[in-house]
Each structure stands twice: as C-alpha cells, then as structure tokens.
Amino acid sequence: MPLPHFTQLINTGSPGGPGTLPDEVVYLNLFEITFVLPVILQAQGRSPILLLQNALNIDMNLTQFDVGVKEQRFKYSTRQFLTTPTKTGSEFKIKFNVNVNQQGSMETWNTLKAWYDLVFNSQNGSLHYKSDIIGTVIVNQHDKKGVVLRRVTFQNVQIKTIAGYALDWSSNNIIESVDTDFIYDYFIDEYIDNNFTINPPLISGY
Numbered sequence: 367m368p369l370p371h372f373t374q375l376i377n378t379g380s381p382g383g384p385g386t387l388p389d390e391v392v393y394l395n396l397f398e399i400t401f402v403l404p405v406i407l408q409a410q411g412r413s414p415i416l417l418l419q420n421a422l423n424i425d426m427n428l429t430q431f432d433v434g435v436k437e438q439r440f441k442y443s444t445r446q447f448l449t450t451p452t453k454t455g456s457e458f459k460i461k462f463n464v465n466v467n468q469q470g471s472m473e474t475w476n477t478l479k480a481w482y483d484l485v486f487n488s489q490n491g492s493l494h495y496k497s498d499i500i501g502t503v504i505v506n507q508h509d510k511k512g513v514v515l516r517r518v519t520f521q522n523v524q525i526k527t528i529a530g531y532a533l534d535w536s537s538n539n540i541i542e543s544v545d546t547d548f549i550y551d552y553f554i555d556e557y558i559d560n561n562f563t564i565n566p567p568l569i570s571g572y
Contacts (some may be wrong), residue, residue: 376377390509399424399460402502403477406484406494412477420463422475429518429555431456457526457549460503464541478546481525499524503548515557522551536570 399421401414434449464475481501484494503520527547 370390392507392515393509396509397424397505397507400504400506402504404481404484404501406498407477407480407501410480412480413473416473417462417477420465422461422463424458424460426505426507426518429553448528450488451460455522455549455551457547458503458520459545459547461543461545464544475528475544478525478528478544485525491521496524503550517556519554519556520548520550523548524553 368439397415398418401417401421403412431451431453434453436449438445438447462474462478464472466472469567479500482494483489484499500522501524503523505516505518505520506514507516508514525546526549527545529545531541531544
C-alpha cells in the first residue's frame with residue numbers, strides 16, 4: 367500500500383507522483399436534456415429547444431436494472447445465480463419550468479400537453495399509433511469545458527403523466543415546475559472508458 371501522502375496518489379497530479387495531471391470532480395448540474403419530438407409535434411412547430419432550456423433534472427439511476435436471484439441447494443448449503451433482467455425498458459421523470467410568454471401561452475406546458483394528447487385527447491377522444499407518439503430523449507453529461515463524459519439516449523420515449531397543480535386564493539405561490547413521467551423501450555449508454563477501446567470515445571462538445 368502507498369503511504370497516505372498526496373505525492374503517492376494517482377489523482378492528485380503532484381510533481382513526482384504517479385499521476386501527471388490532477389483529476390476533476392463530476393458536477394451534477396452540468397448536463398443538458400435534448401428532445402426529438404414526435405413527427406406530429408414537429409409539424410406543429412413545437413420547440414424542442416424550449417424543453418431543453420426548461421428541463422430541470424432527471425434521475426440517472428434508472429439505467430441500472432435490478433437483476434433477480436435464483437437459488438440452488440444441497441441439504442443446508444446454498445449457491446446463488448443471477449437471472450437475466452426482467453425488462454429492458456423502464457420510465458423516468460423530468461421536472462420542467464413553466465412560464466407564460468408575452469402572447470399568453472404557457473409554451474413548455476403546451477408542448478408537453480400536446481405530446482400527451484397524442485396518447486389520449488380528452489377533448490375529442492382521439493388516439494394515435496405508437497409510431498406517432500414516440501420521441502427520443504438524449505442526456506449529455508459534460509464537464510466545465512463541454513466535454514461529454516456520458517451520453518444516454520432513451521429510445522421510443524412516450525409521455526405517460528403530466529402532474530397537475532392546485533389553484534388557491536389564499537396562496538401567493540407560483541407554478542415553480544411541473545413533473546412529467548416518460549416510458550422508453552431501451553437506451554444507448556455511451557461513456558469514455560480508457561480501458562475499453564473497442565468503441566470510439568465520445569466526441570468533445572455537444
């Protein structure tokens with residue numbers, strides 16, 4: 367074991383130490399969520415940039431699926447086996463800012479509602495095929511200089527829920543954000559791994 371001194375640590379970048387440059391931390395607020403909207407919404411002129419600029423957060427834990435366990439036994443001795451995943455798709459939640467523009471339109475909310483209306487329009491009862499509903503959501507996690515550290519692309523994304531809100535005369539609060547739930551069929555997980563060179567690394571920038 368090395369001595370507990372900064373010159374002995376790989377990630378300090380001390381002169382004479384095992385590392386040449388210091389490591390950087392990974393910031394949780396350096397990310398962007400890019401949306402490829404369903405074709406119908408694109409034809410309506412809905413803005414994916416508006417969603418990108420108002421998407422506040424996303425949970426990245428959802429890319430690690432739980433794997434089941436099966437057990438074999440010989441008398442009182444047991445051995446464990448991991449099973450295959452029970453599913454490859456899941457769901458995630460994104461929180462969005464909601465504001466109103468100078469024309470009186472809640473644009474972000476309207477775009478999310480228009481996406482949901484493709485699933486089921488409560489005002490006229492219309493429905494659409496899955497191919498009309500699906501979009502793509504791309505999460506780019508980057509560093510201070512814009513180098514993409516990890517990119518997760520969620521495919522065949524459908525909007526499931528838009529959270530409501532309560533109006534109250536006794537409140538002076540605002541609509542701070544709205545929660546939306548999405549489901550997806552599968553995802554593509556890309557990241558830089560210097561010990562695994564089969565796939566090319568991510569391109570710097572986004």
